[in-house]
Amino acid sequence: MLGFVIIVAFQLLGVGLHRLGVPxxxxxxxxxxxxxxxxxxxxxxxxxxxxxxxxVRHMTLLFIPLMAGLTTMTxxxxxxxxxxxxxxxxxxxxxLLTTGGLAHLLLADDEIAEINREADLLP
Amino acid sequence: MIRLILHLLTHPALFIVLTLxxxxxxxxxxxxxxxxxxxxxxxxxxxxxxxxxxIPYASYNTGGGLFTYLLGxxxxxxxxxxxxxxxxxxxxxxxxxxxxxxxxxxGMITAGGVASLCGASHEMVMSTLPKSVxxxxxxxxxxxxxxxxxxxxxxxxxxxxLGGVIGPAILRLARILHDHAVGAAIGASSxxxxxxxxxxxxxxxxxxxxLAMAMAGIFTSVLAMLLNLYWRAQxxxxx
Numbered sequence: 001m002l003g004f005v006i007i008v009a010f011q012l013l014g015v016g017l018h019r020l021g022v023p024x025x026x027x028x029x030x031x032x033x034x035x036x037x038x039x040x041x042x043x044x045x046x047x048x049x050x051x052x053x054x055x056v057r058h059m060t061l062l063f064i065p066l067m068a069g070l071t072t073m074t075x076x077x078x079x080x081x082x083x084x085x086x087x088x089x090x091x092x093x094x095x096l097l098t099t100g101g102l103a104h105l106l107l108a109d110d111e112i113a114e115i116n117r118e119a120d121l122l123p
Numbered sequence: 124m125i126r127l128i129l130h131l132l133t134h135p136a137l138f139i140v141l142t143l144x145x146x147x148x149x150x151x152x153x154x155x156x157x158x159x160x161x162x163x164x165x166x167x168x169x170x171x172x173x174x175x176x177x178i179p180y181a182s183y184n185t186g187g188g189l190f191t192y193l194l195g196x197x198x199x200x201x202x203x204x205x206x207x208x209x210x211x212x213x214x215x216x217x218x219x220x221x222x223x224x225x226x227x228x229x230g231m232i233t234a235g236g237v238a239s240l241c242g243a244s245h246e247m248v249m250s251t252l253p254k255s256v257x258x259x260x261x262x263x264x265x266x267x268x269x270x271x272x273x274x275x276x277x278x279x280x281x282x283x284x285l286g287g288v289i290g291p292a293i294l295r296l297a298r299i300l301h302d303h304a305v306g307a308a309i310g311a312s313s314x315x316x317x318x319x320x321x322x323x324x325x326x327x328x329x330x331x332x333x334l335a336m337a338m339a340g341i342f343t344s345v346l347a348m349l350l351n352l353y354w355r356a357q358x359x360x361x362x
Contacts, residue, residue, distance in 0.1 A: 025263055056201060059316075060165075062190045064142055064165045072180045077274070080244075083247060087237040091233040091251070093293070096294060096308045
């Protein structure tokens, strides 16, 4: 339970900073500060790990009520249906392939590079 | 008697339990048939039940809304997997941010471009721009661009769902198989919904995806801010 308290405290910290004028959403500010606190050792992993893993593992659950809420706005979506659907599918494919392709080119050889570096250290 | 049943049928606790039950069922289905995405099956079952039992969405949301509130803490909790992968990712962090920046820019240009080509109004085009990032960021970006936040929220959910369902398969078809590349692509395109799907199969992919999702959120906010500044510099305000 301590983990939940710490996590919610960081969310509130983020929300507060957002209200004070930082132009990023509260939960994202909370995420950035929470990660920094973990890296700096201000928050220990064992305090928060179980609560955080629980929340992340069941994140799909948290989207179910919002999905059901889509039924209340079918009229607006239908009026612009074709344009919105085309935009959604085209943009999703574009982002998946650009990001995945670039990452494949720039990041994929990392593990091989690491093995080579270790090999260099061998006599 | 009827009044008692009506009272129970509109009690928030019932809707909390209903949501949990639908989620548990969807996980069972997913375990049996891996291709059935839990969010898709859960949403369809829930929408059907609300329709069949004549429960208005506003009434359901008195209980179901509890889970929506937990999205904030869940976003913050992504810090733990990000931190755990952080040491391994330190060397690749600058390259990863470059990749996600490119993805975010391409996402905004294609989303707005295609909507515009299909004849959508300026407000609708603006609503599509932040559709690749997580709901709280997307809604604020949409508002800053004079889009319709409700349409944006719908686009975000549907993008995340579609990306979670078909994203990994498309990457496999394109022979993009490396854990870091899959994580970056899903995180940048399908935010928290895609990330949650990845965590079910791979901790590494999920963590990279969390990182890419947070970066995409930040880059999209900054790009939208620049777009606003550019229009202001043109003196025209919003076209």
